[in-house]
Amino acid sequence: MGDILDVISTRKSIRRYKPEPIPDELLFKVLEAGRWAPTGENDQPWIFIVVTDPATRKRIGELGRIETGAFCTAEYGMGRLQERFAGVKDPTNRERVMRMMYSGETSQIATNAPVIIVVAGTVNALNTPYDLCAAIENMLLEAHALGLGGVWVEGPAGPTRRKKIFKELLGIPTGMGEYHIQAYIAFGWPLEKRKHPRPKKPLEDLVHWEKFGNKERN
Amino acid sequence: MNKTSYFNQCLARHEELLFQELAQASMWKPEYVGIDYIQSKEIQGNTVEEVVDNCIKEMKADGLVKDASYKQGPEGILLKLVVRGCMHMEKEVMLKKNGVKPYCCPITNMIFDRILELLGYEITFLGGNLEVDEETGECVIKCGIWESAEKVGETVSDWKNF
Numbered sequence: 001m002g003d004i005l006d007v008i009s010t011r012k013s014i015r016r017y018k019p020e021p022i023p024d025e026l027l028f029k030v031l032e033a034g035r036w037a038p039t040g041e042n043d044q045p046w047i048f049i050v051v052t053d054p055a056t057r058k059r060i061g062e063l064g065r066i067e068t069g070a071f072c073t074a075e076y077g078m079g080r081l082q083e084r085f086a087g088v089k090d091p092t093n094r095e096r097v098m099r100m101m102y103s104g105e106t107s108q109i110a111t112n113a114p115v116i117i118v119v120a121g122t123v124n125a126l127n128t129p130y131d132l133c134a135a136i137e138n139m140l141l142e143a144h145a146l147g148l149g150g151v152w153v154e155g156p157a158g159p160t161r162r163k164k165i166f167k168e169l170l171g172i173p174t175g176m177g178e179y180h181i182q183a184y185i186a187f188g189w190p191l192e193k194r195k196h197p198r199p200k201k202p203l204e205d206l207v208h209w210e211k212f213g214n215k216e217r218n
Numbered sequence: 219m220n221k222t223s224y225f226n227q228c229l230a231r232h233e234e235l236l237f238q239e240l241a242q243a244s245m246w247k248p249e250y251v252g253i254d255y256i257q258s259k260e261i262q263g264n265t266v267e268e269v270v271d272n273c274i275k276e277m278k279a280d281g282l283v284k285d286a287s288y289k290q291g292p293e294g295i296l297l298k299l300v301v302r303g304c305m306h307m308e309k310e311v312m313l314k315k316n317g318v319k320p321y322c323c324p325i326t327n328m329i330f331d332r333i334l335e336l337l338g339y340e341i342t343f344l345g346g347n348l349e350v351d352e353e354t355g356e357c358v359i360k361c362g363i364w365e366s367a368e369k370v371g372e373t374v375s376d377w378k379n380f
Contacts (some may be wrong), residue, residue: 061365069371070343074362077296077377078347103371159246161334162341 007145011215012197014149015106017188021052021114024098026146030187031117033142037135046135047179049118049170059169060118060184061111064155066163071103076102103147107155113186120172120181132182149190157181226309230316232291233309237318245321245346252324253331255282261332266290266297266363269332281305283325293373298380299359301325305306310350310357329355333363340367347377 011072031048039045051057075081081098088094100106119136121128134155136152143150156166163181167174209217236244259276263269267290274286284303290296301323304310310320323344328340343362350357360377364370 066341066364066367068371070341070362070364071345073295073374074343074345074347074360074377077362078360078373079376079378099371102374105371151348154243158243160249 003140007141010197011141012195013041013151014188014190014192015109015151015186016148016191017113018191019114020021020189022187022189026148027115027187029146030139030142030148032136033138034117034119034135037131037138039131039134040125043125043127043131044127045121045131047120047122048135049120049172051118051170051184052114052115056169057110057113057116059117060156060166061108063162063166063169064107064110064153065079066105067106067155067159068103069102072098072101072104090204107153109151109153109186110184111179111190114188116184116186118166118170118181118184120167120179123177123180128180129182132180136183136185143185143187147189148187149192150185150187152183152185154183157183222305223308226306226314229306229310230309233313233320233322234316234318236260237259237321242346245344248322249327249330251322255324256328256331257335261336263332263336266333266337269336270297270299270329273332275328277325277328286325291375291377293375295362295364295369295373296375296377296380297329297361297363297379299326299329299357299361301357301359303355304357305353307350307357309351310348311352314350314352319346320348320350323348323357323359325357326361329361330361337365340364341370 027050034046034048051060072081074097085094085097088097107163117139119132121132125131140150140152156162164174167179167181172179204215208214236247240247256273256276261269261272261276263272270288270376274283277283278285282305284300286299286301288297288299304325305331306324313320326344333339333342341364344359
């Protein structure tokens with residue numbers, strides 16, 4: 001069995017795509033990866049809604065833009081967005097980046113991705129949200145291994161009211177006791193250069209041995 | 219123990235659980251908490267001012283809050299609410315004691331619900347900008363209200379010092 005650490009450690013979120021469609025053969029491989037995700041009690045609560053229709057994608061992109069825009073406008077108002085980007089030295093660039101955030105443009109990804117997969121699932125299962133997240137990660141890794149780019153977008157599936165609109169748009173029953181919508185994943189051929197992923201915390205900062213707080217291995 | 223205390227303790231425990239499971243993302247979830255009450259009232263209004271005034275009037279009459287005031291930012295996006303003597307203060311204090319920053323304000327949810335449903339606003343946002351002062355019995359809430367999708371991201375301003 002091959003070690004997949006290279007696939008895992010070279011994946012990064014890709015938000016800009018070439019307009020070319022993804023061949024069905026690759027799309028089905030990505031979906032297949034989702035199907036094999038770990039799932040509590042083997043419940044497999046997931047459903048994957050593949051959306052290619054430009055009008056639907058545009059509407060989903062707009063839902064995400066509004067949500068991120070509202071959140072980041074509040075973050076700017078409270079001074080937290082400025083703190084977050086204080087490290088960007090060039091003031092013009094800093095303002096440009098913050099504007100992308102509070103305008104919500106940064107979350108309009110669905111509009112320009114050739115395909116998105118909306119990940120939802122029945123709530124009549126033991127661990128629905130966690131199972132769905134595992135499926136998302138599987139699909140992102142498979143896409144990366146196939147040379148595709150992808151990104152996990154929570155936006156329109158986050159706030160309760162927005163989630164209802166998102167469900168209505170896709171024809172998912174909106175009752176709180178029926179389906180949970182976790183996120184969508186946007187996919188496409190990467191337009192961005194595949195730079196190395198953003199820096200990660202070193203392992204020694206993350207690992208505790210035997211008990212919380214023990215950083216030294218006995 | 220009175221019934222209000224019992225009810226607030228139950229609510230606080232639920233909010234703790236949600237926070238434990240979802241961390242900061244919990245602030246996006248409880249938008250519907252409290253709205254059944256306000257939907258049962260005949261709130262009228264054609265402007266934000268009328269709607270907020272009428273919501274506060276009902277809540278005061280039923281003893282949910284002792285008093286509340288508000289002001290809007292110059293662009294009409296920021297809505298600053300000051301709520302005094304809220305029946306949920308005990309819930310917020312309990313959360314703070316347990317290390318959870320309060321994030322769910324049923325009073326704000328009710329006002330949001332009427333702004334969205336009666337005035338057709340596109341989106342409202344609280345985002346945990348809720349300061350609870352148990353000494354004075356006052357909550358200060360800074361939230362955003364956007365009339366249309368186009369207005370989202372159009373402008374930003376200083377909310378901190380408003």
